[in-house]
Amino acid sequence: MLRALSEAGFSDTRARRAVVQALSESRTGATPADxxxxxxxxxxxxxxxxVYRTLEILEHLGLVRxxxxxxxxxxxxxxxxxxxHHVICRTCRAAVEFExxxxxxxxxxxxxxxxxxxxxxxxxxxxxCPACRRKK
Amino acid sequence: MLRALSEAGFSDTRARRAVVQALSESRTGATPADxxxxxxxxxxxxxxxxVYRTLEILEHLGLVRxxxxxxxxxxxxxxxxxxxHHVICRTCRAAVEFExxxxxxxxxxxxxxxxxxxxxxxxxxxxxCPACRRKK
DNA sequence: GTGAAAAATGAAAAAACTTTTCAATTTTCG
DNA sequence: CGAAAATTGAAAAGTTTTTTCATTTTTCAC
Ligand SMILES: [Mn+2]
Ligand SMILES: [Mn+2]
Ligand SMILES: [Zn+2]
Ligand SMILES: [Zn+2]
Numbered sequence: 001m002l003r004a005l006s007e008a009g010f011s012d013t014r015a016r017r018a019v020v021q022a023l024s025e026s027r028t029g030a031t032p033a034d035x036x037x038x039x040x041x042x043x044x045x046x047x048x049x050x051v052y053r054t055l056e057i058l059e060h061l062g063l064v065r066x067x068x069x070x071x072x073x074x075x076x077x078x079x080x081x082x083x084x085h086h087v088i089c090r091t092c093r094a095a096v097e098f099e100x101x102x103x104x105x106x107x108x109x110x111x112x113x114x115x116x117x118x119x120x121x122x123x124x125x126x127x128x129c130p131a132c133r134r135k136k
Numbered sequence: 137m138l139r140a141l142s143e144a145g146f147s148d149t150r151a152r153r154a155v156v157q158a159l160s161e162s163r164t165g166a167t168p169a170d171x172x173x174x175x176x177x178x179x180x181x182x183x184x185x186x187v188y189r190t191l192e193i194l195e196h197l198g199l200v201r202x203x204x205x206x207x208x209x210x211x212x213x214x215x216x217x218x219x220x221h222h223v224i225c226r227t228c229r230a231a232v233e234f235e236x237x238x239x240x241x242x243x244x245x246x247x248x249x250x251x252x253x254x255x256x257x258x259x260x261x262x263x264x265c266p267a268c269r270r271k272k
Numbered sequence: 273g274t275g276a277a278a279a280a281t282g283a284a285a286a287a288a289c290t291t292t293t294c295a296a297t298t299t300t301c302g
Numbered sequence: 303c304g305a306a307a308a309t310t311g312a313a314a315a316g317t318t319t320t321t322t323c324a325t326t327t328t329t330c331a332c
Pocket of ligand 1: 068072208
């Protein structure tokens with residue numbers, strides 16, 4: 001993630017490293033407020049604004065994706081792959097990516113039914129992760 | 137929508153009728169602020185709080201669904217069907233519902249790849265609506 | 273390495289959005 | 303028609319995000 005940032009021409013700064021690392025360590029996705037807290041343990045002077053700015057950059061680079069959950073749409077999870085989606089555990093919130101989305105038929109059907117030319121989609125799955133299932 | 141509201145035991149009030157009608161008239165989904173403006177043309181005294189409260193009720197009843205778009209997650213569109221998703225035009229923002237989502241294979245594959253037990257999903261498609269395509 | 277230019281930072285203020293409170297009004301129903 | 307219950311909306315409070323701008327940090331050419 002740091003590498004991609006500098007390859008995209010952004011400076012390598014302490015603040016950004018803190019945000020990036022805080023993000024990487026989160027299994028569940030993290031809000032800007034979460035990232036400020038976690039990030040400050042790595043760089044005490046970190047400011048909330050920089051968290052927002054770093055997220056914006058990472059999102060544009062496709063390194064991070066916003067999660068849209070029942071209780072809010074302000075958390076972000078890392079996104080290594082190109083086209084992929086997240087599956088989110090309803091119990092522990094663990095968010096993992098999965099690739100290989102074979103959703104073409106659904107898109108075609110939607111297109112046929114509505115007349116829209118479908119160009120992109122947003123898909124998020126919710127369920128229970130393996131660890132949480134074991135605990136039951 | 138009004139019928140469903142009263143069947144669910146809610147009073148039939150001028151404020152709610154204004155919000156409901158404003159919502160029904162919106163092709164693109166509407167934010168609470170939009171609904172206040174539009175709603176006030178039907179009931180001048182309408183308050184913003186009532187818009188929020190009405191949306192909350194309608195959402196719980198499944199009559200309205202939140203849209204999650206690039207520029208924000210605060211607009212709502214009516215939702216007649218049970219399980220359905222919206223397709224949103226990137227040009228004019230028209231949001232239409234489509235039913236008949238055959239997405240089971242994708243869910244199974246995601247489940248196999250991640251080990252999650254998938255219980256629900258959120259899907260939104262983006263593209264160009266028929267009217268906008270004609271204009272090109 | 274040095275130093276100037278460019279980029280980035282963060283505190284504070286402003287803006288935007290949402291929720292809570294509560295007295296007053298409206299609706300329901302016997 | 304009342305009385306009780308539900309609803310309303312202004313205002314205040316709370317929350318989140320964006321803007322500003324003086325200062326600091328990073329980069330890069332020498
Ligand atoms: Mn959202
Ligand atoms: Mn579906
Ligand atoms: Zn879990
Ligand atoms: Zn359109």
